Amino acid sequence: MSGTTYPVLKTAKARTLIDNDKYLKWYKESSDNPEKFWAKHGTRIDWFKPFTKVKNTSFTGKVSIKWFEDGITNVAYNCIDRHLVSRGDQVAIIWEGDNPYDDKKITYRELYDQVCRLSNVLKSNGVKKGDRVTIYMPMIPEAAYAMLACARIGAIHSIVFGGFSPDALAGRIIDCQSTFVITADEGLRGGKTVPLKHNTDLAIEIASRAGVEVDKVLVVRRTGGKTEWFDTRDIWYHEATKAAKPDCPPAKMKAEDPLFILYTSGSTGKPKGVLHTTGGYLVYASMTHQYVFDYQDGDIYWCTADVGWVTGHSYIVYGPLANGATTLMFEGVPNYPDAGRFWDVVDKHKVNIFYTAPTAIRALMGAGDQFVKRASRASLRTMGSVGEPINPEAWEWYYNVVGDKRCPIVDTWWQTETGGVMITPLPGATDLKPGSATRPFFGVKPQLVDSEGKVLDGATDGNLCITDSWPGQARTVYGDHERFIQTYFSTYKGKYFTGDGCRRDEDGYYWITGRVDDVINVSGHRMGTAEVESALVSHDAVSEAAVVGYPHDLKGQGIYCYVTLMNGHDGSEQLRKDLVAHVRKEIGPIASPDKIQFAPGLPKTRSGKIMRRILRKIAEDDFGSLGDTSTLADPTVVEDLIENRQNRK
Ligand code: ATP
Ligand code: MG
Numbered sequence: 001m002s003g004t005t006y007p008v009l010k011t012a013k014a015r016t017l018i019d020n021d022k023y024l025k026w027y028k029e030s031s032d033n034p035e036k037f038w039a040k041h042g043t044r045i046d047w048f049k050p051f052t053k054v055k056n057t058s059f060t061g062k063v064s065i066k067w068f069e070d071g072i073t074n075v076a077y078n079c080i081d082r083h084l085v086s087r088g089d090q091v092a093i094i095w096e097g098d099n100p101y102d103d104k105k106i107t108y109r110e111l112y113d114q115v116c117r118l119s120n121v122l123k124s125n126g127v128k129k130g131d132r133v134t135i136y137m138p139m140i141p142e143a144a145y146a147m148l149a150c151a152r153i154g155a156i157h158s159i160v161f162g163g164f165s166p167d168a169l170a171g172r173i174i175d176c177q178s179t180f181v182i183t184a185d186e187g188l189r190g191g192k193t194v195p196l197k198h199n200t201d202l203a204i205e206i207a208s209r210a211g212v213e214v215d216k217v218l219v220v221r222r223t224g225g226k227t228e229w230f231d232t233r234d235i236w237y238h239e240a241t242k243a244a245k246p247d248c249p250p251a252k253m254k255a256e257d258p259l260f261i262l263y264t265s266g267s268t269g270k271p272k273g274v275l276h277t278t279g280g281y282l283v284y285a286s287m288t289h290q291y292v293f294d295y296q297d298g299d300i301y302w303c304t305a306d307v308g309w310v311t312g313h314s315y316i317v318y319g320p321l322a323n324g325a326t327t328l329m330f331e332g333v334p335n336y337p338d339a340g341r342f343w344d345v346v347d348k349h350k351v352n353i354f355y356t357a358p359t360a361i362r363a364l365m366g367a368g369d370q371f372v373k374r375a376s377r378a379s380l381r382t383m384g385s386v387g388e389p390i391n392p393e394a395w396e397w398y399y400n401v402v403g404d405k406r407c408p409i410v411d412t413w414w415q416t417e418t419g420g421v422m423i424t425p426l427p428g429a430t431d432l433k434p435g436s437a438t439r440p441f442f443g444v445k446p447q448l449v450d451s452e453g454k455v456l457d458g459a460t461d462g463n464l465c466i467t468d469s470w471p472g473q474a475r476t477v478y479g480d481h482e483r484f485i486q487t488y489f490s491t492y493k494g495k496y497f498t499g500d501g502c503r504r505d506e507d508g509y510y511w512i513t514g515r516v517d518d519v520i521n522v523s524g525h526r527m528g529t530a531e532v533e534s535a536l537v538s539h540d541a542v543s544e545a546a547v548v549g550y551p552h553d554l555k556g557q558g559i560y561c562y563v564t565l566m567n568g569h570d571g572s573e574q575l576r577k578d579l580v581a582h583v584r585k586e587i588g589p590i591a592s593p594d595k596i597q598f599a600p601g602l603p604k605t606r607s608g609k610i611m612r613r614i615l616r617k618i619a620e621d622d623f624g625s626l627g628d629t630s631t632l633a634d635p636t637v638v639e640d641l642i643e644n645r646q647n648r649k
């Protein structure tokens with residue numbers, strides 16, 4: 001992997017909250033005495049009744065995780081009410097519509113009004129503390145209001161990404177037995193409408209056949225498109241909220257009362273309904289938001305994720321609003337009206353902190369620099385990446401072209417289950433290495449182990465575990481604590497197993513090498529997928545690559561590469577040879593690709609992650625049962641790959 005190091009930028013050092021000395025000091029405090037460290041930082045949120053107990057966690061036996069357990073608070077109060085005195089007229093949410101001419105600004109005072117009204121609507125329709133409310137919405141402010149209204153009255157929200165099918169929505173409604181749904185008539189993405197209400201109607205029928213009856217559907221009018229209407233069940237959002245009272249007291253919530261259920265992306269199998277609770281989650285989301293992005297008062301902050309993913313929960317809504325930030329919410333997609341949209345929006349709203357995913361960075365890199373350069377991007381200060389390993393090539397492009405070499409990149413490694421960022425650089429503290437998530441956040445204790453569970457020290461490759469709890473950690477899989485124990489705590493006794501492979505270098509930096517299940521074993525050499533993929537992406541003609549193993553008579557496993565080319569390149573025999581030579585040069589002959597399939601697109605989850613398990617099946621010539629494909633973004637991509645596979649028997 002690329003060996004370049006980028007020292008902390010002077011500009012970042014000059015205004016940053018945490019420099020390297022402070023990082024080392026705080027990290028030591030957090031690992032030597034977690035109780036004391038988190039007792040101090042637990043007060044960054046307001047408590048109606050302060051906690052006296054800090055940490056009560058066990059990774060063995062029945063696995064029980066409790067933080068600040070006797071404290072009483074409310075997440076919506078912390079995200080709204082407590083800011084009213086000092087920043088009632090400050091903008092809380094900047095909304096940028098799918099159409100570049102459509103935008104709006106919502107102050108903290110307006111947010112209070114909207115959330116209280118909606119809370120009253122939920123209450124008057126029978127939603128009570130502990131009830132599950134499904135939110136199936138486009139990226140409009142009402143999605144944030146819905147989350148906060150649930151939090152305000154103590155209902156548990158379960159957000160289902162607006163791009164999911166009726167089946168996927170039904171599955172999630174059934175899994176958590178949700179009887180109340182909030183949706184919109186239609187969503188709007190990239191100029192196309194998405195029939196959300198229609199999908200909801202279909203999902204409700206499916207759920208009903210499985211014995212789960214949805215009684216009420218609250219519908220936001222987004223496009224005004226035609227929808228079916230069931231008078232006894234459907235309620236117009238605008239009518240109900242207009243009629244509701246504009247004040248609603250926040251429910252007194254125990255720190256360990258559930259806040260939300262969220263299903264994982266489904267990259268590796270059937271999505272898990274991860275449960276997060278109130279106090280520890282908010283402490284962790286707000287603290288990571290502040291220090292990871294070096295968020296400071298007055299900054300305009302933009303995370304391009306969808307609220308349907310955990311990134312949207314922690315870093316569009318809860319973390320930023322708990323910190324009194326101005327958070328930008330974007331309804332559209334990166335390439336509409338064209339591939340310059342992100343950078344146009346950065347200029348338009350003077351965005352200081354920008355957070356996106358490698359899938360978007362690779363796609364925009366493929367589209368060409370002219371789209372970036374037509375915007376000034378002068379306001380940008382910190383840029384982040386999340387979701388997959390970022391290939392050094394894409395990192396360099398992000399850093400040099402988008403950030404003009406003046407913005408530190410925070411490559412944040414974390415998971416739905418971790419609630420917040422776990423391994424990451426801090427802008428003013430960490431020298432950067434492209435492709436490395438670098439060092440653990442405060443209170444996070446990573447450990448690398450081999451397949452037998454032996455702890456590995458120093459510079460090494462291994463399976464990434466976390467040895468002690470942190471406040472943002474998921475508490476269970478909803479309704480299935482046994483699956484929680486099985487999935488995360490049974491592989492290596494007494495440790496949280498992340499499922500990811502990882503390398504630690506001589507500086508103690510962590511490099512995520514891909515999912516442990518995806519590790520390829522070529523003639524006894526274990527190789528992470530990320531490394532081979534990054535070598536391919538570093539070739540000028542390649543925009544994206546996915547690598548999997550397949551059975552090989554001599555080597556045990558062979559290396560099968562799916563490659564997407566940059567605009568203007570064709571997949572010729574010559575290029576195939578060039579790519580093989582290129583990988584041999586970058587990594588060595590052991591990583592020499594056995595098969596290369598040029599593909600117009602790769603199968604991805606709806607959150608934009610490459611689904612290697614499907615690619616593995618195709619490479620193995622076993623595409624009869626592809627496993628759970630409910631989170632697959634575009635099924636036609638898979639058909640094309642099967643049609644053109646290189647491994648026909
Ligand atoms: P499922 O658990 O259903 O298979 P998923 O793991 O993709 O889906 P998420 O919780 O959305 O669901 O993703 C977490 C995973 O994403 C991590 O375990 C890791 O593999 C990958 N990931 C996230 N951020 C990074 C990063 N900065 N670098 C490398 N990998 C990352
Ligand atoms: Mg996962």
